[in-house]
Amino acid sequence: SYVLTQPPSVSGAPGQTARxxxxxxxxxxxxxHWYQQKPGQAPVLVVYDDSDRPSGIPERFSxxxxxxxxxxxxxxxxxxxxxxxxxxxxxxxxDRGVFGGxxxxxxx
Amino acid sequence: QVQLQESGPGLVKPSQTLSLTCTVSxxxxxxxxxxxxxxxxxxxxxxxxxxxxxxxxxxxxxxxLKNRLTISVDTSKNQFSLKLTSVTAADTAVYYCARExxxxxxxxxxxxxxxxxxxx
Numbered sequence: 001s002y003v004l005t006q007p008p009s010v011s012g013a014p015g016q017t018a019r020x021x022x023x024x025x026x027x028x029x030x031x032x033h034w035y036q037q038k039p040g041q042a043p044v045l046v047v048y049d050d051s052d053r054p055s056g057i058p059e060r061f062s063x064x065x066x067x068x069x070x071x072x073x074x075x076x077x078x079x080x081x082x083x084x085x086x087x088x089x090x091x092x093x094x095d096r097g098v099f100g101g102x103x104x105x106x107x108x
Numbered sequence: 109q110v111q112l113q114e115s116g117p118g119l120v121k122p123s124q125t126l127s128l129t130c131t132v133s134x135x136x137x138x139x140x141x142x143x144x145x146x147x148x149x150x151x152x153x154x155x156x157x158x159x160x161x162x163x164x165x166x167x168x169x170x171x172x173l174k175n176r177l178t179i180s181v182d183t184s185k186n187q188f189s190l191k192l193t194s195v196t197a198a199d200t201a202v203y204y205c206a207r208e209x210x211x212x213x214x215x216x217x218x219x220x221x222x223x224x225x226x227x228x
Contacts, residue, residue, distance in 0.1 A: 031212040035155075042204055043155065045216040054216060086155055090213035095168050097145070097157030097213060 002091035004100035011106040012077045020103045022070040022087030030089040032070040034063060037102075038083045046085075047072060074105070082107045110135035112205045112219035120199075120226050126192040130205030130219060137186045138163040143208040144188045145215060146179065148201040156201075160208050161188050195226045 005023040012018035022032060032050050035043035045054050047063040050070065060075045074081055087100040116128035130144070137144060143160035150156070159169035161179045169177050173192070181188040192199060202223050206215040 031214075033212070033214040035215070042218040042221050043215070044218070045214060048214040048216070049212055088155075088213075088215070094171070096170055097147075097208075097215075099155040099157065102154045 001094050001096070002089070002098050004087055004089065004098055006085075006087060006100040006103045008101070009104045009106065011108055012074075013108045014077055014079060016077055018074045018077050018081070018105055020072045020074075020085050020087075020105065022072070022100050023068055024070075024089065025068060027068055027070050027089065028066045030065075032063065032065050033088045034061075034072045035086045035088065036081075036083045037086065043086060077105075077107055079107050081105060110207060110217060112207065112217060114203060114205050114219045114222040116222060116224070118223055118225060120195055120224060121228050122196055122226055123194055126195050126199060126224055126226070127189065128203055128205075128222065128224070129187050129189045132186045132188075132207075137181065137188065138183050141210060143168075143210055143213075144181065145206045145208040146190045147204045147206055147215065147218075149204070149221070150198075150201045158190065158203075162210075197226050200224065200226045 034047040036046045037043040046061045050065040051063045062073045084102045086102045091098045111133045113131045120126045145160040146158040161167045161181050176193045178191045202221040204221045206218040
């Protein structure tokens with residue numbers, strides 16, 4: 001089955017740029033979605049279809065996807081961005097949704 | 109704006125059946141653009157896709173759960189439901205319902221989630 005690999009943790013100082021990667025075999029051929037989950041809350045979609053933002057999500061959140069790696073980039077990191085972030089794709093070969101293991105973003 | 113809300117028992121005994129319902133408000137579950145999905149999160153762990161249903165009743169299940177899983181829909185009540193049989197402690201998790209876009213399979217929005225504990 002299709003596997004998505006994320007680093008367990010990423011950190012960044014306020015005002016800096018944080019990048020969270022999501023690795024998968026030829027992931028560039030798939031649509032990648034990113035979710036933010038704060039403690040005790042449900043996940044929230046922050047980027048969809050590789051690089052689109054739902055309404056209400058700040059422009060500081062952006063995404064890219066090519067080859068074997070998709071990346072969520074958070075510019076000008078704020079304390080309120082501290083959360084777990086999950087990437088997700090649809091595994092069409094096995095007809096199932098697949099999530100990465102999640103990355104905890106710590107704002108220093 | 110569409111909202112989803114899970115409901116059901118928070119405690120289930122081992123070997124019994126876990127039953128949850130998701131009520132959709134602010135939009136129709138009969139929309140042709142969406143599937144309606146269940147996702148769970150074991151305590152302190154990541155997200156696991158359980159399965160989805162279309163308003164017509166067609167379903168897709170996670171192969172690891174399909175032998176124990178039934179997802180159904182009640183369009184008259186704008187609800188869909190999950191039943192998981194023969195539960196064990198490994199089924200203890202927060203269960204979320206979510207709307208799933210049919211072409212690119214993004215999940216948005218999500219319900220708030222409900223913790224189900226399997227214990228005697």
